[in-house]
Amino acid sequence: MAKQLLLGNEAIAWGAIAAGVKVATAYPGTPSTEIFSTLAAQAKHYGFHAEWCVNEKVALEVAYGSAISGARTLVTMKQVGLNVAADPLLSGTYLGVKGGLVLVVADDPGPHSSQTEQDTRQFAGFAKVPVLDPSDPQEAMEMVIEAFDISEKYHLPVILRPTTRVCHVGQDVELPEITSRNSEVRFEKGGDWVIFPSVSLRKHGELLESLKALGQEFSTSRFNYREGQGEYAIACSGVSYHYVKEALHRLNIIDNTEILKISTPYPFPEELAAQYLKKHERLLVIEEQDPVLEDAMLRLAGKIGLHLHLSGKHDAMVPGTGELNVDLVTRAIANWSGNNIKTRQVPAKPELPLRRPILCAGCPHRASFYAIRKAAGKKSDTVFTGDIGCYTLGMMPPLSAVDTCLCMGAAITQAQGIGRAEPGRQTIAVLGDSTFFHSGITGVINAVYNQYPLTLVILDNSTTAMTGFQPHPGTGQTATGEIVAAIDLQKVLEGCGLTFIKTVDPVNLKEAVAAIKEALAYDGPAVIIMKRACINLPEVKGLAPVVINIEKCKDCGLCVTEIGCPALVMETGQKPQVLESCAGCGLCIEVCPFDAIQGGDY
Amino acid sequence: MDIIMCGVGGQGTVLTSRVVGEAAIKQGYEVRTSEIIGMAQREGPVVSQVRIGTKLHGPLIPDISADYLLGFELAEAVRNLDKLNGKGRALVNTHMVVPPTVYLGISNYPEEQLIDYLKEQTSGLILINANELAAQAGSSKAVSAVMLGAFATLCPDIDETMLLKELLARLPERVQEINTRAFRLGKEFVEGETR
Numbered sequence: 001m002a003k004q005l006l007l008g009n010e011a012i013a014w015g016a017i018a019a020g021v022k023v024a025t026a027y028p029g030t031p032s033t034e035i036f037s038t039l040a041a042q043a044k045h046y047g048f049h050a051e052w053c054v055n056e057k058v059a060l061e062v063a064y065g066s067a068i069s070g071a072r073t074l075v076t077m078k079q080v081g082l083n084v085a086a087d088p089l090l091s092g093t094y095l096g097v098k099g100g101l102v103l104v105v106a107d108d109p110g111p112h113s114s115q116t117e118q119d120t121r122q123f124a125g126f127a128k129v130p131v132l133d134p135s136d137p138q139e140a141m142e143m144v145i146e147a148f149d150i151s152e153k154y155h156l157p158v159i160l161r162p163t164t165r166v167c168h169v170g171q172d173v174e175l176p177e178i179t180s181r182n183s184e185v186r187f188e189k190g191g192d193w194v195i196f197p198s199v200s201l202r203k204h205g206e207l208l209e210s211l212k213a214l215g216q217e218f219s220t221s222r223f224n225y226r227e228g229q230g231e232y233a234i235a236c237s238g239v240s241y242h243y244v245k246e247a248l249h250r251l252n253i254i255d256n257t258e259i260l261k262i263s264t265p266y267p268f269p270e271e272l273a274a275q276y277l278k279k280h281e282r283l284l285v286i287e288e289q290d291p292v293l294e295d296a297m298l299r300l301a302g303k304i305g306l307h308l309h310l311s312g313k314h315d316a317m318v319p320g321t322g323e324l325n326v327d328l329v330t331r332a333i334a335n336w337s338g339n340n341i342k343t344r345q346v347p348a349k350p351e352l353p354l355r356r357p358i359l360c361a362g363c364p365h366r367a368s369f370y371a372i373r374k375a376a377g378k379k380s381d382t383v384f385t386g387d388i389g390c391y392t393l394g395m396m397p398p399l400s401a402v403d404t405c406l407c408m409g410a411a412i413t414q415a416q417g418i419g420r421a422e423p424g425r426q427t428i429a430v431l432g433d434s435t436f437f438h439s440g441i442t443g444v445i446n447a448v449y450n451q452y453p454l455t456l457v458i459l460d461n462s463t464t465a466m467t468g469f470q471p472h473p474g475t476g477q478t479a480t481g482e483i484v485a486a487i488d489l490q491k492v493l494e495g496c497g498l499t500f501i502k503t504v505d506p507v508n509l510k511e512a513v514a515a516i517k518e519a520l521a522y523d524g525p526a527v528i529i530m531k532r533a534c535i536n537l538p539e540v541k542g543l544a545p546v547v548i549n550i551e552k553c554k555d556c557g558l559c560v561t562e563i564g565c566p567a568l569v570m571e572t573g574q575k576p577q578v579l580e581s582c583a584g585c586g587l588c589i590e591v592c593p594f595d596a597i598q599g600g601d602y
Numbered sequence: 603m604d605i606i607m608c609g610v611g612g613q614g615t616v617l618t619s620r621v622v623g624e625a626a627i628k629q630g631y632e633v634r635t636s637e638i639i640g641m642a643q644r645e646g647p648v649v650s651q652v653r654i655g656t657k658l659h660g661p662l663i664p665d666i667s668a669d670y671l672l673g674f675e676l677a678e679a680v681r682n683l684d685k686l687n688g689k690g691r692a693l694v695n696t697h698m699v700v701p702p703t704v705y706l707g708i709s710n711y712p713e714e715q716l717i718d719y720l721k722e723q724t725s726g727l728i729l730i731n732a733n734e735l736a737a738q739a740g741s742s743k744a745v746s747a748v749m750l751g752a753f754a755t756l757c758p759d760i761d762e763t764m765l766l767k768e769l770l771a772r773l774p775e776r777v778q779e780i781n782t783r784a785f786r787l788g789k790e791f792v793e794g795e796t797r
Contacts, residue, residue: 005623057610112638136634136661170620170635172627242660326664344666346684351721352676354702354709355610358644398706477622514628566645566701580742 007174008137008166012104017046020181022099025059027438028467030113031167036076037468040479046178052470052479055408055438056081059086060103067101067157072148076104079118081409083496086437089157090127091195094203096155099183099193100148103129107163109288110323115388115407117321120161120290121265128207129265130214131159132223137171137243143223144264145176154210165239165323175202193380213226215267223263226274230256232337233280235273235293237262240286240324244487247330251339268296270303277306284310288324292507311336355472359364359393362542362583364532367506368459369394369401369586370563372428374433374509375516376565380426382538385541387411387431387440390466391459394427395472398564402430403547409439416443416452426520428457431567433489434464434472447525457516459506460489461534469537493527500526507532509590535583543584544599550575552596559588559597603759607650608682609674610699614746617772618672619650625764626654635662636776645679647702654760670750670757673751674732675699680716683723691726691756693749693792697733728752728795737792739784746780751788755796762789 003520006014012035016024024043026036036050043050053059056077063075068527078083082105089103105123108114124131132147134140138160147158192199218224232253236244248254260276262269275284275296285294293315301308311317318324318332334341369391376382386392386402387410395402404414415427431440436458449455464470471477476486493501500522502515512530519526533540545567553575560570567582589597605622609616616637623633634653651663663685671686673679673694686692696717703709720727730752736744750769756764766785768777 003627003629005620005635023776164638165636165661168637170623171661172633196678239660243662246664249659257723302789325662326660330664347723349680349683350708350712350715351696352681352716353711355609355647356678356703357644358702360644363671397708527708559703562707564706568705569700570705571704579729 003172003174004238006137007171008140008162008169008171009034010038011137011171012160012162012328013042015141015174016074016102017042017178017416018178019100019145019148020072020075020183022048022185023066023073023483024048024075025053025073025330026076027053027056027059027081028464028470029106031108031164032076032078032104032466033467033470034167035104038326041482044189050479052472053326054473056085057088060085061091063101064088064097064156065094067097067099068191068193069467070183070185072100072183072275072357073179074102074477077106078114078540079107079120080115081105082120082123084408086127086147093127093129093157093195094200095195096203097151097157098155099185101157102147102151103157103159104144105159106167107161107289109163110163119290119292120159122290124161125266125292128211128266129157129159129266130154130211133238133263133265134166135239135263136166136369137169138173139223139263139418140166141173141176144353146223149183150214154214156207156210161539163238164524182231183201186272188294205272206547211267215270218264218267218269221264221269224269225261226276227261228254228261229258230259233260233283234286234333235260235262235276235283236286237265237293238288240329243324243326243329244286244333245470246326247333250330251337251341253337253339257376260292260298265292265296268300270300273297273300274304275360277301277308281307281525282309283311284317284331284333285310286318286324286329287312295379306499327526356396358396358564358566360471360535361565361579361581362532362535363390363586364461364506364530364585365391365394365459366399366563366565367512367585367587368430368457368510368530369399369530370591371512372430372457372516372602373399373401374513375520376426376428382426382428383415385411385415385418385427385536387435389432389435391430392425392431396564398561408435409443411453412440412443412456415454416450417490419452427455429454429582430518430519431458433458433460433462433474436489437473437487444493444496444498444525444527447462452525453523454520455516456525456527458489458529460529460531463534463537465534467533485546489529497526498525500524501527502527506530507585507587509587524530535585545578545580545582545584546586546588546597546599548578549596549598552594554596556593559591562591572576603652603670604668605652605654605670605672605686606663606668606682606737607652607672607674608678609648610636610678611644611646611648613648614616614764615650615674617650618750620745621654621768621772622753622760623654625760628764628768629761631656634658634661649679650787660760670753672753674749677711680719680757686724686794688768689725689727692720692724692769693728693730693752693756695732695749696722696729697731697747728756729793730788730791732788736784739787740780741777744777744781744784745770747784748788749750751785753791754785755789
C-alpha cells in the first residue's frame, strides 16, 4: 500500500483497526483526542463500536467490561485522565482480561496543553501494567498491534504511551493490512471477575509471575535493541531516540557510539540491559519526563553488582523538566562526551508583541465572564474558582475572572473548601457543560448535602470546545453521529436537589448580571446556566459584524479595554475599529456607554 | 530540507504543512511534520515544522537549521527566525495580526523595527502581502494558497503542480477557483521579485 502522511494519533487508530478492535472508548484530551476521532469515523465501516464516554474512569470500566467478555478493546485518554481512571486500572490489572485491552495514554512533556508533566511509564510501574513507548507514528502503529497480542497472551491490560511529539507528528506511514478477525465474544460466568481480598492476594502473585516472564520476553522484543558500536554509550526511549541519533550525527560521533533503545520501560528488559551495562561502565541516559530508564538501570546495576558511572537526570546532565529537543540533547551529549558544538549568537530582537491564546471573537464565555465580574462588583473580593476548558482563558486580563484551576470538576468543590475555611467569603464557581458531566455532578450533590450556599455558573456552549468540538451527553449526539435524547442540565440539577436554577443567554448582559446577583443572594446552592453555543460549531452562523457609529463614539475605548475582544481594535488617538473576524455577538453594544455600536444579536 | 511555518492560529499553517508534506511523499521523500494543537490556539502563536528528505530523524528542526521560513504573520516570522540557517530563504507575509495586548497597553508592535530586523538578519528575504494578494484572488482567506504559490517558486525541489493538487484536494469545490488564482498570484509575485 502507498505511504501517506499520517499523524501519530491517526496511525495508532489504524493500528487498532488492523488489530481487530471491537470496542473503543475515550474521553477527549490533548494530545490524545484524534486517536478516537479517527476510530469513530471508521467504526461503522469496519463494524466496531465506538463511544465518547462521560469521563476516563467510565471509559476504562466500559472497556474493561468488553475485554473480560473477550473483545479486543481500546481506550484512549490524556495522561491526567489516567488519574481519573486509576481505580479500575489497578483492580483490573489484578483480575486481568480475556480479550486484549489496550490503553493509549498520551503524555505531554512541556507541558503544552496539560496540568502536569506526569510520566505514564511511572504510573504503569506503580499499577503493574506493561507499557510500550513509541518513538514515532510508524512505530506507534506497529506497537498498538503488538500491545493487543501481549495483552491476550498475558491476560493483562497494556498501556501504549505516546507523547505529544508522537501524537501530533506527521510521518510517511505505510498502512497495515486490515484483515477481519473472528474472535468469540461471550462473558463466561464463574470466572475470576470478583475482586475480593483473598482473590487479590492470589492474583497479585500471578501478576508478579506474568510480569517476570514478560520482562524476559521483552529482552528479545524487536522494539528493544542495541545499535552501533564504540566507546560512547547512550540509552534512550521514545522520541528522544531520534533526537539522540540526530545529535550524534551533528557531533560527528555516531560511528563511535552504541545506543540502547528501550521501548518497554516496564517490565524492564533486564537481560538485554545487563549485557549492555556489562560492556559500558560509563553511560548517559536520555529520556523525557521522569528518570524511569535511569532508575531501572541503577536498580539493575545494584542487583547484579556492577559499578557504573551513569549520567542523566540525577546528575542534571539532562534537564529534569520540560520537553527535550535536538538542541538540548546535542548540548547534553556534548557536555557529557567532552565534544564541542558550534553555536551562533543571534542578535537581540526588537520587542515582540505579547501574543497569548485568548477567547475567540464572539465566544459566549467572554460575555459570561464579563457578566460574572459585573455581578460580583468590579472591586469585589469574590473568589472565582475556575476549571478545565477554553474558559480557563477567562483568567487573562481584562476579564481576570478565574482565580483557581486545579483539575476537572474542582471549580465546584474548591469553592466549597474556600467558603468553609473562610466563612462569609463570596465565591463563584465556573465550569463548562462537558466538564460538568465529567466530574461536576458529585460536587453539586456535596454542596446540596452539606448545605453550602454554592453559586455555580455552568457555561453551556453545547460542545467540548477546547479539544476540537466533541459531543457530550448534553448535546444529544453520539461519537458515531446518532441522534439521541440530550441529557437536560436543568433536570439533572433538579434531581440533585437544587431549588434555584436559571438559564440565560450570556450575551443578554442585563439579564445575565441580574441572574447571577439573584443567585448570589439566594439562601442555598444556586446555579446559573449560561446557554449559548460555541461560535465555532458548524451549525452556528455568526452574524454580520457590528458597526460603530462614528458620530456617537466618544473614543472612550471601553469597548476594547473592558472585554478584550480580538475583533475590536483601537490605535491611540483614533476611533475603535471592527475587524472582519467579528461574529456580531453584540457584547460590545452592551458595554458602550454612548450607544455608539449597532447590529449584533441584541 | 527543513521548513518552518509560523503564524497565528487560524491562518492556515497546519493546512500548508500537510500540503507540503503530502506533496513531498508523492515525490518519494520521507516526511516528518510537527505542530502543537490544543489549548485554544485561536489567536495564539502557531508553528508547524516540516522535514523532507531521506533517512530523517526526529520531527523537530534544530536552531539555525531551517532552509525555508514561511512567516504567515510579520511578528511571528521574527519570533521564529532563530530556526533559519544563514543561507535560508524567508518568505514573510507583511500582514500584521495585532494582538489585544497591544490595544490594552501591555505590549507593543514595532512594525518598522521588525521589518528592519528581518532585512538585516536574512540574506534571502521576500516580503509579500499575502492577504492583499488573496483578496485580489477573491477571498482574504486564501492566504495559504498565496504562500504555497510563492513557496513553489522559491523551492524547486517540490513539484509545483503537486503542491497545487494537494492543496485543492483539501478544499471544498466552491473555493477551488479562488485558491488556484491565489496560488498563481503568489507564484507570480515571487517570480517578479527574483527576476
